[in-house]
Amino acid sequence: MEQMRASGFPEGFLWGSASAAYQIEGGWKEGGKGMTNWDAFVRIPGKTYKATTGDVAVDHYHRYKEDIALMAEMGLKTYRFSVSWARIFPEGTGEVNEEGMAFYQDIIDECLKYSIEPMVTIYHWDLPQALVDEYRGWESPRIIDDYVQYAKTLFSRFDGKVKYWITLNEQNIFTSLGWLTAQHPPGKFDDQKMFYQVNHHAFMAHAKAVLAYRQMGGKGQIGASFAYTPSYALDCRPINAMAKANYDDLKNYWWMDVYAYGRYPVAAMTYLKKKGIAPDMADGDEEILRQAAAQITFMGVNYYQSCVCEYNPMDGATPYGTMNTTGVKGSAQELGMPGIYKNPANPYLLTTDWDWSIDPSGLQFCCREITSRYALPIVISENGLGAFDKKTEDGQIHDEYRICYLKEHIKALGEAVEEGCQVLAYCTWSFTDLLSWLNGYQKRYGFIYVDREEEEGGTLDRFRKDSFYWYKKVIETNGKVL
Numbered sequence: 001m002e003q004m005r006a007s008g009f010p011e012g013f014l015w016g017s018a019s020a021a022y023q024i025e026g027g028w029k030e031g032g033k034g035m036t037n038w039d040a041f042v043r044i045p046g047k048t049y050k051a052t053t054g055d056v057a058v059d060h061y062h063r064y065k066e067d068i069a070l071m072a073e074m075g076l077k078t079y080r081f082s083v084s085w086a087r088i089f090p091e092g093t094g095e096v097n098e099e100g101m102a103f104y105q106d107i108i109d110e111c112l113k114y115s116i117e118p119m120v121t122i123y124h125w126d127l128p129q130a131l132v133d134e135y136r137g138w139e140s141p142r143i144i145d146d147y148v149q150y151a152k153t154l155f156s157r158f159d160g161k162v163k164y165w166i167t168l169n170e171q172n173i174f175t176s177l178g179w180l181t182a183q184h185p186p187g188k189f190d191d192q193k194m195f196y197q198v199n200h201h202a203f204m205a206h207a208k209a210v211l212a213y214r215q216m217g218g219k220g221q222i223g224a225s226f227a228y229t230p231s232y233a234l235d236c237r238p239i240n241a242m243a244k245a246n247y248d249d250l251k252n253y254w255w256m257d258v259y260a261y262g263r264y265p266v267a268a269m270t271y272l273k274k275k276g277i278a279p280d281m282a283d284g285d286e287e288i289l290r291q292a293a294a295q296i297t298f299m300g301v302n303y304y305q306s307c308v309c310e311y312n313p314m315d316g317a318t319p320y321g322t323m324n325t326t327g328v329k330g331s332a333q334e335l336g337m338p339g340i341y342k343n344p345a346n347p348y349l350l351t352t353d354w355d356w357s358i359d360p361s362g363l364q365f366c367c368r369e370i371t372s373r374y375a376l377p378i379v380i381s382e383n384g385l386g387a388f389d390k391k392t393e394d395g396q397i398h399d400e401y402r403i404c405y406l407k408e409h410i411k412a413l414g415e416a417v418e419e420g421c422q423v424l425a426y427c428t429w430s431f432t433d434l435l436s437w438l439n440g441y442q443k444r445y446g447f448i449y450v451d452r453e454e455e456e457g458g459t460l461d462r463f464r465k466d467s468f469y470w471y472k473k474v475i476e477t478n479g480k481v482l
């Protein structure tokens, strides 16, 4: 049922939706694109749900005009998408592949035609395989210059048209899954020293790109998108309050402090040094991180869920428990770091079929924390519900559970705005259905249903879900009708 309420959302608030190249484009061998780490990884047996790939994905590569027209029909104010590095530089460096560049220029022009603000993610996990073969990608500091060269190419080619830039998507996730749990490329398991080293390279790439943007005269908004899982202590036992503090230092502030302050949290760094797994830094790195921190203009937040922190004995939960990638509720295992914290389920919250807790207040909590700790504006660069959707015989999708999820999260975001948080944009994940990296196509997030299953062969036709019409109204009323 419609609810009319006062909305604290300011005029010009950017109601948006987001995607990522590998998850939507397909056309994996078209337009001169080079191979990526994900093109290779999905071919390793057992790595993705039912061996799904992004070879075709939802064919946005050929249907982007249709998709952007649907965004315009909905009234979207901003569209966040990522550029595939290997379409621009098939080998990671060298000559620009003009066909790949033209593809993104067309997307940007198409957005601008409908007054949709393009928000560009420079890196959303698909890395040119050539750089992996040459120097093992993010493991080498050589990636820093190559990333900056790639970012500068986008800055100069999209100059004047793109005013919102996201340097890296969820550095915390692609590095954790890549070097600790082996679930993302390069599939390394428990390589803690390299995990922190890779992160330092990613921070330096981000920082140098931010500085380059400003040196080139860029006046737009720039920041990174962080997968923020805010935490609550299980109870008021001091040992659990400390577990929360340790969790925040190691799992949240480790990234956000570097983006916003240009320094690593002291207690976490001290701990890593004692364990011998702190990253090696070059002279001058810390100064560059500090300079870049002064130049970012927002904290990007991808928010899906909160967590609970409890003290974890030395023989307790590890970071390596099974993840639910099937949608069978209850199949995820408790995670933690022995001797530090573990994340038990929150008995006060419902969960999705993939065992993600549903916590609208957590979004408000994120905004409040960022506002108090960093005094930065916020871009909610992702928020959404992955669910099983059913298309009826007459092509309708009644996803009232998604409407309910988004409605409650937007309400919580509105509260944060009314409390003084400066929120610039809210992007749902996602506009069309798309490939969920490890969970296949059955975990759907979109406002637009795409006719395909895990195996190839669907029509790939687009259908508006009920949530499409609902969000259209939210945008029309600037969040007053939810």
Ligand code: BG6
Binding pocket: 020, 023, 169, 170, 173, 227, 302, 382, 386, 429, 435, 436, 437, 438, 439, 443
């Ligand atoms: C974020 C990513 O982690 O969450 C997206 O930026 C991803 O790329 C989204 O798809 C949802 O996660 P999942 O695992 O359900 O696809």
